[in-house]
Amino acid sequence: MQEYGWLLDVYIQDNTAVLWIKREDGSLIRITDSYAPSFYVKPIDWVDRYQILQSLQDYEHTKAVAEEDKIVSIAENTKVKLIRIETRSVYGFNILVKRLSKDHEVYNADLEHVQLYLFQRLRIEPTSKVAFEHYNGRLLWMKKLDDENIVEPPPFSMMRMNMLYSMHKGKRELHEIEVYDKSSVFTVKKEDLIDYISMQNPDIIVLPKCDEVALQLLIDNKLSISRVDEQEQVKRQGSWGGRILIGDSIIGHSAEQWGIAGLVERARFGFLPLGIAARWLSNKTIDSRNCYELMKRGYAIPREEYFESARQLCELAERDRGGINVTPEAGILHQNVASLDFDSQYPNIMLKKRLSYEDPLGNYDSLGLIAIAIEPWLRRRLMLKRIRKELKKGSKEREYCEQRIDALKLILVTSYGISGCCWNRFGNVLTFEEINRYSREAILKAKYIAQQRGYEIVYCAVDSLFVKKNGANREDYESLAQEISEKTGLPMSLDKHFKFLAFGKLKSNGVSSALSRYFGITFDGEIEARGVELRRNDVPEFIKRFQAEFILQLLDHDSIEEVIDKGLVSAKKVLRDYLSMIRDGKVDTMQLMLRRDLRKELDKYKVRTSHSMAAIQLMKEGKDVAVGDTINFFFTDHDNKNPACRVRTVPEVMYDSVFYSKILMTAANSILEATGLKVESTKDYKLGLC
DNA sequence: GCATCCCATGTACCT
């Protein structure tokens, strides 16, 4: 009987492929499929070939041995006679690969088994909508159904939880679990958790420090997880018994930011199970897509094919340069500025110029590996952007759409980033440099065209151009972008139309302005900022709120005269209000917390940074602190000689009002300095302080 | 002997 559903998870267990499918009625079904792992080996000569074939004939681990013609290098593209070894088990596979790879080139040998199964046998991306049939739980056939135009993600349910610990006889113990439901939070006792999970029956469970916590939970609850390979299952691919377990912070985003839609997008691009797609970084994810595309085309995957030739230093200096930029004038308030951006500049360059690892200069017209891997996804992202325009702001559909767009953006940008990276199996520095060269060329051309049309260049960086012209309106800027698109062959569009815009001064020398540090207000009345305090994650909420308010009060006016007359006055009032709030000790300490990530083990810190000191305090209180944790702390005595006495993690002591006044002033000053607006003297405010 | 400046270094965050 034919059934329909979505491919929730796939993994290899006990030498069998296990597929979990979420059916349309919401039920979950587990189906198995046979899997015989295989790889290739290249004989050195005919004697060697004979020996390999002989030695494997009746070997206990081999199921079948055969010769096949395969392409083994993207650079050469010619077929080579390889020996294909099909093994009886994952164990046998590992033994044979280890033995043969000592003296031979082996192929398809360093991919995960689930990848080999998906690429060679199932050939359907996990999370896809599928039609299938099974007999007694054995897969008979499965077909991918098209759901490419549906913005809504598959109906996978997600549950997010947080662990609360308590101290018991000097030992840290899991006490209860906080579970986040759509809008509410409630706690579940440890012993009730498994019942609760069974009741809610989520497909995806999001939990902090996924692997350790998940394993411990399952072991604590004696849930048939004693077997080593099941523990491996959880650790390596984040799935267990039809549920996907992922960490709460995934590749730079939280699980919510990705959303199921974003994760599905990543899984489909990587041709990977959701749990793996959620934990693998971009290099591996893109490698996965590359390998799939190559295997589909008759390639055997080499262990490494990274290319970098030795070159003269002067040649390097000439070629290996990043994007150019024109430093903006700081200290003045620009009016009527437009920012024009090349859309997906790097991916478009790679495609248009046919640049790829194997053809770094784009000499041949054929589609290279990079284009093969990303072209469909660049097109898909454009389609999603078109769909987004039709979706209402704040609607669920729009959010799904945006999650997909963001996930693809990361993949596309990263495919440029890894093009010349030595960790990339197929990487080639020449390709990377050539992309940069075209990027420079394009932005130079854009600059030239804008100047020809009488626009003043305010700022120009890798893929964006800030221009202004007296009396120019939105349509003028749009047609300029249009012209640049046509002449460079790379799509460019108007991003923001600023009423007022200012660039931050470089803190190090105070003169030239900083790259990518600006703020302004658009004609839609929206504040836009890059790089300044209010955009920084480690700055206290109170300071960020202040700076946003300060900029709004200063710039939300119709003319520069009004900014000077009214804006400056009301902004100064905001500054005074916030300063007195700090001075009077009225600010909620939670609003003054700095957040900083612990990026290595505590004992590895050479410098006693404030957040590492805070982390030590937390540890002494019995909290568990680990790499990757975000430390929340605030300053109680910033100038204390002893770094350990400067900070606190819990708001039991009064904050250091001098310190917070100082950074508030800095946040205000960097705005005023950037605009060049004269305040009599910022010392005035300091007087009010002491 | 102590405060202050200078600067390399370490660390984290942003685009």
Add this chain to the structure above:
DNA sequence: ACAGGTACATGGGATGCG
């Protein structure tokens, strides 16, 4: 194990001062 860039604290040594 994406690249490239900035900001800013720390702490040891140099310098200044009494």
